[in-house]
Amino acid sequence: MKRKAVVKVMKPVPEDPSKGRPGTRNRRATAGLAAGTRSVLRAVTEDDGSIASRMEYILRQLGEDPTREGLLQTPERSEKALRFLTSGYQTDIQQIVNGALFHVKHDEMVIVKDIEFYSLCEHHMLPFFGKMHVAYIPKDRVIGLSKIPRIVDAFARRLQVQERLTQQIAETIMEITDPRGVGVVCEARHFCMMMRGVEKQHSGTVTSAMLGAFRKRETRAEFLSLVTRGGSGF
Ligand SMILES: [Zn+2]
16 A cells, blocks of 8 residues: 555545535535545545534444435534534623613512423433523512523533533522522433433433522422422423
8 A cells, every 4th residue: 555645635625616615515526426436535525624524424424324315414404403502602691681680679589480491411412401490589689580591591502411500500690690599490301311321201300509598498498389389390
């Protein structure tokens, strides 16, 4: 085997400017070539470092044919979906809150319950989803109620473990509203348990984070009785 020849094959193939942006994957560029040549070129031209190009590699590794009709745009769609599902890394919490803090004389428990969320477990990158119940007891200011589900999304749209997700939401609301206390309960089901592993479709996981006044037994009990009243439908 001549080493030099191998090196030559591995060189990036110059892009045809009429076939889209440089560095983008392009199947048409290899159309009409002999099958063997095409597969070599595909390997060279299509690994542009993008998630999509790596997805195509993954499809092949799984025994799929990424050139069949149904899969033609799958790597790009998959990248787009993955970027959305992890868009929480780019979310600016201060921008979400955007001044929606209001000074009020209110020291009763505020609860937003049954906030649905969808996240990805960081161990398998499979979805886990469920409901988040968030409560806090204001000291002298409250946060716009619609902001709480957006804070939940900001942390859910990342690679997570349920325990940390619950804790981060509680700590963030604590930090923003400086209340007497925050309680968060998260009920979730994990695809990595439902579809693989123990394959238990009906087992749920409950986590909670209690800060400040919610560490007191009565407060915690009041919160839990309010969010579980009549069943959460989970
Ligand atoms: Zn998992």
